[in-house]
Amino acid sequence: MMSLRLFSILLATVVSGAWGWGYYGCNEELVGPLYARSLGASSYYGLFTTARFARLHGISGWSPRIGDPNPWLQIDLMKKHRIRAVATQGAFNSWDWVTRYMLLYGDRVDSWTPFYQKGHNATFFGNVNDSAVVRHDLHYHFTARYIRIVPLAWNPRGKIGLRLGIYGCPYTSSILYFDGDDAISYRFQRGASQSLWDVFAFSFKTEEKDGLLLHTEGSQGDYVTLELQGAHLLLHMSLGSSPIQPRPGHTTVSLGGVLNDLSWHYVRVDRYGRDANFTLDGYAHHFVLNGDFERLNLENEIFIGGLVGAARKNLAYRHNFRGCIENVIYNRINIAEMAVMRHSRITFEGNVAFRCLDPVPHPINFGGPHNFVQVPGFPRRGRLAVSFRFRTWDLTGLLLFSHLGDGLGHVELMLSEGQVNVSIAQTGRKKLQFAAGYRLNDGFWHEVNFVAQENHAVISIDDVEGAEVRVSYPLLIRTGTSYFFGGCPKPASRWGCHSNQTAFHGCMELLKVDGQLVNLTLVEFRKLGYFAEVLFDTCGITDRCSPNMCEHDGRCYQSWDDFICYCELTGYKGVTCHEPLYKESCEAYRLSGKYSGNYTIDPDGSGPLKPFVVYCDIRENRAWTVVRHDRLWTTRVTGSSMDRPFLGAIQYWNASWEEVSALANASQHCEQWIEFSCYNSRLLNTAGGYPYSFWIGRNEEQHFYWGGSQPGIQRCACGLDQSCVDPALHCNCDADQPQWRTDKGLLTFVDHLPVTQVVVGDTNRSNSEAQFFLRPLRCYGDRNSWNTISFHTGAALRFPPIRANHSLDVSFYFRTSAPSGVFLENMGGPFCRWRRPYVRVELNTSRDVVFAFDIGNGDENLTVHSDDFEFNDDEWHLVRAEINVKQARLRVDHRPWVLRPMPLQTYIWLVYDQPLYVGSAELKRRPFVGCLRAMRLNGVTLNLEGRANASEGTFPNCTGHCTHPRFPCFHGGRCVERYSYYTCDCDLTAFDGPYCNHDIGGFFETGTWMRYNLQSALRSAAREFSHMLSRPVPGYEPGYVPGYDTPGYVPGYHGPGYRLPEYPRPGRPVPGYRGPVYNVTGEEVSFSFSTNSAPAVLLYVSSFVRDYMAVLIKEDGTLQLRYQLGTSPYVYQLTTRPVTDGQPHSVNITRVYRNLFIQVDYFPLTEQKFSLLVDSQLDSPKALYLGRVMETGVIDPEIQRYNTPGFSGCLSGVRFNNVAPLKTHFRTPRPMTAELAEAMRVQGELSESNCGAMPRLVSEVPPELDPWYLPPDFPYYHDDGWIAILLGFLVAFLLLGLVGMLVLFYLQNHRYKGSYHTNEPKATHDSHPGGKAPLPPSGPAQAPAPTPAPTQLPTPAPAPAPAPASGPGPRDQNLPQILEESRSE
Structure with missing residues (x-):
């Protein structure tokens, strides 16, 4: 059902998106058809490197003038277009190309918006040569008329060279401008509307922090509201409420931040039933609406930009919107277009304009380590007056510095701890310092006005009444010649700007010096003042905490180019609050030496579930985890029936049902005592039919068995041992007698626990009553830590792709004797045309564990190297790998972490569409041979044992062949596991051979x-x-007979399986000692x-x-x-x-x-x-x-x-x-x-000599178990691809050439044979070359001695054979002769 709903949302999104925005076929190359006048640049290097040559696949390319401090290439598309991709090339046949650049766009040439990729990264990777085309498909489509490319880095062996391609399609725009007192409404064509799915979409831009964008409502409590609050976009939605429905329908979702940046932002809401997607600038948030209804019932109006008429009384406290709204779409209806055409179903209030009338303040973007803007002032005036607006996330930074005239000192305005500090230093006098403002680093615009004149100074913030700070102090003011905004140039001695403050990072606008507004256009074109490392007509501030990269409700604090997570009171730690702070179970606390008491556990580790407090009953051999709840005392029930049963919900202390279920799922054993007492009330109705009372467990599943019984049978404990009051029934309470009876027992099936509800439904008769009692949930053990699998051949397990958001952590144990192998690998779909994301953890060599990945920034890897021992030592080793937007790290056992900090503004691409391979790389390459256990990905344990398949070479546990070997190690030989086979260690025996026989x-x-x-x-x-x-x-130690406790020991000559009687044994040799130790x-x-x-x-x-x-x-x-x-x-x-x-x-x-x-x-x-x-x-x-x-x-x-x-x-x-x-x-x-x-x-x-001493006879070894057997063909997994085809053609060509040469040689030497006659006598030749007989062999040829056929024993199940020992065996006696024959051939 959920997949059907998501499919319907997707279908509605595609259909409405295609109709409203023209996504279909939106891939036209837009630069090629333009006239030359549409391509401009800051400068050009030569006649054939002007902007007109900057077309993709052109004969030259654009290169700016050497020394251009702020180069850029600009494209005028002549009208507004939807942009979906950008592609770059270097200059033709040169060493000139751009390696990194910034993309700016806008509707005007004096107002630009930087395009941010995922992760709020404004930097695009460029080219690596002059010919290859590097294309970036944007993660969301934007609309613009003007495109500007700002090169940030280029080939160090050349200079800037660029050819550009822009892909998109024409865009039709219908704009509505609201001044804060205007609004429009759209009336439905058929009155009230009732819908199962809806689509709302539009774009907006504003400079205000608050405003109502869209609102519609119905008479049954349904409504949809989109509004700005504090520059965040909020969606309020409800599908209605009812007094008989227990859950309210109101849902609120918030997205974005600092949306009052005068840039276009695209909003879309898709709903199908209760499932909804809320999208802002390409970031989609899926959520489920509260309530129980699925249809949206609306009245006859939708309000845009504010409320009209009587509707104001419902949302009287909302501010109307001030700004521009474009292409308002509701269910395929373009309301903005209808408003432009003055449609009769549109009602206007106020003077709504059909074009944007927003002001253009020309901001400056300060983003470099040594950025500054220097403007001249009027010197030697007795009054210093400066004003400007700024916005930033940083706590500190230099806002203004100016030297006073006549050497009187200097004035500094700096941002410190979110307030503006003023410092006036004068020669021979104490420095004057004071501050104003509070939390000015909130990302919003703040206006600063500062005036200093003789004997007093005044500073005001945002013209707020009461926020002005006046200071009276003996001052002598003479204005200087220069004012430095945003920082001081380097070196400071050359410019006369001496400040210890770091550079300001943020945006400034409306700079005024001595009462005059600074013309920033003149500054940009070097006609007034100086600047460095700044961008004009744009403000690159963005909210790096939206979406919040801090997990588990961590608090996000940001600066201009980074963010920090505070994880206090979350139960997690790490740079993104991803690493759990508490252990996963009471068993882990027991192993760490703790005693009984209350502890906080986190069963799913770094997963989404929160930690909670439990009681740990720690004993010598196990630790019980006890989770209490609110039904620890008897609950009395009367008056319930099958139609209206009593629902006894169980609320566990400090934990939700999901968290307690995670505990039970990770435990080896769980139990919960349940007891039901009845007086003339039935329980399971075991005589036949639906139960009157039952309990509900995990995943809201109903269970019709009672404590002491087993799943799948509708019985109580007395029904199993046939001790019920009525032998014909299976529960005591089902006898329905007017006296108190009890059914009780333990529920022990882990997959059904915990109990979340008890339903009682047969107490509505006269004198009918029931009571139930539930004890705490008790669990012990950890079935995740020993979820183990062994790989014996080149096999692999396939799991669904990794589902990660912003972080991924992997942990597991491995044990192997192989020198290399891939533990796990997951590949994803291409994020560009030539790269695929992946993540892989592998044993690269016997001493190197490698964590390799590509998250969008190219191939990276972390390596843990061991100098003191090898990792393939057949011991367990713990591997932990983690990657997030801040860093990647790898650790093996207790070695130090290997860290790799991520570049600032990084977005990690963790989208995988291929299966997760465990035990090898994709296509079973580089297989791992050994054992893996306790493999967790983001707190979720992979069920390795459940995927074991003996036919594919994977087995549960890590025991393998020595448990049931096909051929045992005789005479006390020790069986040694080798994963894909086993060997017999015969060192402590008097025998040798593969089986010590x-x-x-x-x-x-x-x-x-x-x-x-x-x-x-x-x-x-x-x-x-x-x-x-x-x-x-x-x-x-006393009580040992040497050899009899050796694994795989078969007592010599005592008969198969014989053991000596149990007597005290005198002792055992020191482990590892091979010398003569005697008893x-x-x-x-x-x-x-x-x-x-x-x-x-x-x-x-x-x-x-x-x-x-x-x-x-x-x-x-x-x-x-x-x-x-x-x-x-x-x-x-x-x-x-x-x-x-x-x-x-x-x-x-x-x-x-x-x-x-x-x-x-x-x-x-x-x-x-x-x-x-x-x-x-x-x-x-x-x-x-x-x-x-x-x-x-x-x-x-x-x-x-x-x-x-x-x-x-x-x-x-x-x-x-x-x-x-x-x-x-x-x-x-x-x-x-x-x-x-x-x-x-x-x-x-x-x-x-072996004396014919009756060696142990084994049955003939099958080929698959014979270590000396070489099969004629064996599987080989490779990824040669076209190389194999090329090699095949090459070999075939060489063979044909060789055959041809032999034929030509034959024809050349035998062409005239038989046709040339001579009378000269022929020389007499011996029958052997050189006239000598062949030498006799050095020794008589000896055929191998016949070997008697071994006694055929019953053939057990196939199993891998041990590796051969050093001694000769029955099958290797012919090896020397075989080698000699091969040599002669």
């Missing part, structure tokens, strides 16, 4: 052994001392072996005391475990069958204090317990031996018995706690570090 082993010849030092004697002594002090080993209260040992010989010692762990651990093969080939913890050894027979069969066998031993867990091969796990007499610690481990024990000192005789001749066979996957000696030996880059070389020693021949 490749065995690393060695073949031991007879007599070969390895020793790995676990710790030195000094470290052992230190540990023993620590035990004596009853202190644990650093970095360890003396528990060991975890695992390895594989194969052998045909016995006896042998497979693994032996020695100590600095008599403790040891050994796994050995006895003479009969069986496997035995020997432990000595303390005094006597513990012996356990691991197998009863021989293991010397040459087949691979696996052993897994884990000890936790006195509990021993053993598994050999795939036999069941066995658990053993040591005797209490046995110590629970393996004290001071010293070294680990493989293959043979070469320990010095005392060795157990049983070990010595099996130690000769040594192990012969293969050992693989050896791990003792966190030490993997074989992996360290074979995978450590050479040369080793000195510490590692000293810790490890190998004696004899030890070659690498």
Whole structure:
């Protein structure tokens, strides 16, 4: 319905605008057809650079005289036109062009109005070369006969050069002039009028601050009034009022400021029903009229310029309008044109003229840093008299300076704190200072009259009675020769103007010196006095606080070229009152360390809703937000019925329904207790039909379930557990019994809360009564902060375009390991023919976060650079970016803000018509891979999780593959998230490969052994001392089995998913420590072996005391475990069958204090317990031996018995706690570090082998998960455009040329073959070039060994595969041969 109304308003606007103003086809080039006399200029450089050559695409161009202090080019269109665009070029074939200029327009050559772009910027960007045409389509169309271009900057390597084009169409004008006592009225053709839509439009100009422009009314309270009050335009409108309607119909809207500037202002009001647009000079304000009616009922008259006849008594306090009104349009009827033609339906009062009779005072515009106007005076007079009018927004500025004659001193009039200060300094006397006036910097015209003569001075402001200030003081006055208005020239010593005051910025007119009016025309043409940095016949003052750029009701204070926002008592801060001052929830206060109490929260941040006070019940693990209301006590209801129900509105304390709804929407959980007590009164009418009573929640939606029940079912709490009084009903009160019953419970569905009304409708019977009770709304949690999504491939989310007014702020967290990517981007429609607005936040490099934008001033960017760390460190980082009319800034984490102040008078173009891309740039360019969360734009949280789509590579949360990996990381490998894939960290295992499933082993010849030092004697002594002090080993806590808490851990050889029983675990290694840290209260040992010989010692762990651990093969080939913890050894027979069969066998031993867990091969796990007499610690481990024990000192005789001749066979996957000696030996880059070389020693021949030790078999990896797979074709998103087409044609041309050259070469060399005969004998050639046979290959060609097909496991759901490890895999064995084949080819 709303879209239909807006469409109707737009349609009415287009139709009436086209009829009334001629918008259709209004794009004619107006300068080209003009005669040469219509083009004028302040000066010209040469014969062929006069103004007549300043036409677009002309053979030359206009250039002013070198040194012209105020150059301008002027166009006379011969009659009034509507102007819609302006275009410029530089001078033809030269270095002369204008880079910035000002556009002035008017109906007369002695009265000009500057055209302001959006943001009150009067400066247009010009050209960058001499040939390109730069066109500006104006944001609103103005009417004028004369156009003047004032160059402000030009090419520094040349001079001013300009060719100009103006676009528009002829304009028909019907003008009415009112002198303050006149008015007209238009009578409807058919009497009273009733309409659903209306259009009012006209233009006006005036010098007065107040006046009635238009008024019409009806007998039922309908009216429309447009008037000036304090130079602001006010619209009062009502569609009628009625005693039975609760809402009044009166609506007032205000636009503009300082509209009494004698410039034309275009006004338009469009209404359809209650929706209306109010437009002033191109700025449109949409609003909804109050009341409940949609038609405008008017009597038979519309009044223009004032009231006529008896209608005056209704608006007796209104001032009639004084000024000009042009083309008054009402619903396609041009009332002004009918008045000019003296139509019978027009009634006149007074002498209304049909042309503008407003005075032309010739103002001067002071806008430069060193502006001034110097005029001569009559010297040595005994009376100094000066008067002038001025208007400004500035608090300070020099108004007048003059040296007294005969060296008597000087006189200064300055503006200070909004009043005029007078300072008279005389030689040898105390300076005389006094002030007059109050708040003279209000933007209106003020008249100053100052007279000084012997022994007294007088100053009066605005000729107001009682405002004159007289001062009696011994003075001697002699007038000087010069008077400086608006400032002092630089250097001051040359001109004799010495003042410490800053230059005045504003407008002046009617300058009088010694009683004589200064002829400013002579001053402009350098025939009288001097000037600098001023404009004549124009006043560029504008209201920079209309519209108000200060958000959230911030107060706007302005100066000549800027404005300042005061944000006190708004709840916001920042240069435009955009940044919230309070936290968004009680949870945020809890995290900042606050305690329970009353706090102010702002759930929508920088959004439009105001902050409000709540009670925060802060507990240890959560914070409850409590919002109270006015229904905390029982409300008694009688006499209500279905036709006239009782409406119990809930008014929440300090907050509106929208603000409380924002709190509930941002909370993780909300609840509200509701209770209904009844006596012979029904509730939900669950027997069937429409409920008698119900509650209304968010968005005024009715809900037919009660507390304790669920949405979608018409039940109470007792209806769920079947405990109602009447089993056939679902609420106790629906039994309709003459006794008190109650239905109560919690409402917990967040999207329906808060409760805004309770409707009761069945208490109109005899002895019927109901009571309801509602507790405060209680919420906790923040579901916006962890609204998270992960991007695994080049995917992007599309949201509706950003809707921003004058400010935009973006905040989010990101986490990635990728070096670059675009977080978000939004593009808009072109604001001119060659540029598009955009805003983008991206990770440009691993150390640079960039905020890039174009808001109409060209490409800009802010960069936060990190020197100490990289942003792709897989940690969360907070990004905050903000842009407004005052500044742009960017911040990452807690680093300082990077600021970029905006130029003064800037308008930021934040109009976007393309979708908002999150996760990439437009067209999925530069995709981001990683996680984003808590993304907010102007306080609105984007629902990232709701847009996640696994098929497009986006997933909710930031967990991804390690939660449910397709192939787990075996043998304790750690799963590492990489967003688009995952990897297995095998550093703490004895294996390698992509899934830690490749065995690393060695073949031991007879007599070969390895020793790995676990710790030195000094470290052992230190540990023993620590035990004596009853202190644990650093970095360890009791109750840990190494490896079993690693993410993705699959216990080796225990079977899939097996976990050890829960026992206290001795400790865990220090995070990040890769050296040998050992636990003396528990060991975890695992390895594989194969052998045909016995006896042998497979693994032996020695100590600095008599403790040891050994796994050995006895003479009969069986496997035995020997432990000595303390005094006597513990012996356990691991197998009863021989293991010397040459087949691979696996052993897994884990000890936790006195509990021993053993598994050999795939036999069941066995658990053993040591005797209490046995110590629970393996004290001071010293070294680990493989293959043979070469320990010095005392060795157990049983070990010595099996130690000769040594192990012969293969050992693989050896791990003792966190030490993997074989992996360290074979995978450590050479040369080793000195510490590692000293810790490890190998004696004899030890070659690498996996021993056939039953590697983990995985199913065949599909191509999309195989890290080595190269697809024949893969998607590539690019934006080459015509470049790709050009390259394609170029490559095709080169290929065709190459083929042609080969054909020509063939024809040239074989043209006469077979036709030329000779009798000379032919030389004998070998079958090979050079007469030599080809060299044999350096080695025999070896085909790759056949790989047995892997066991096919059930194929789970597809998922990205981990990146390959450094070690060789089954698929990479052929890589060298493939590369060799490619090289030969």
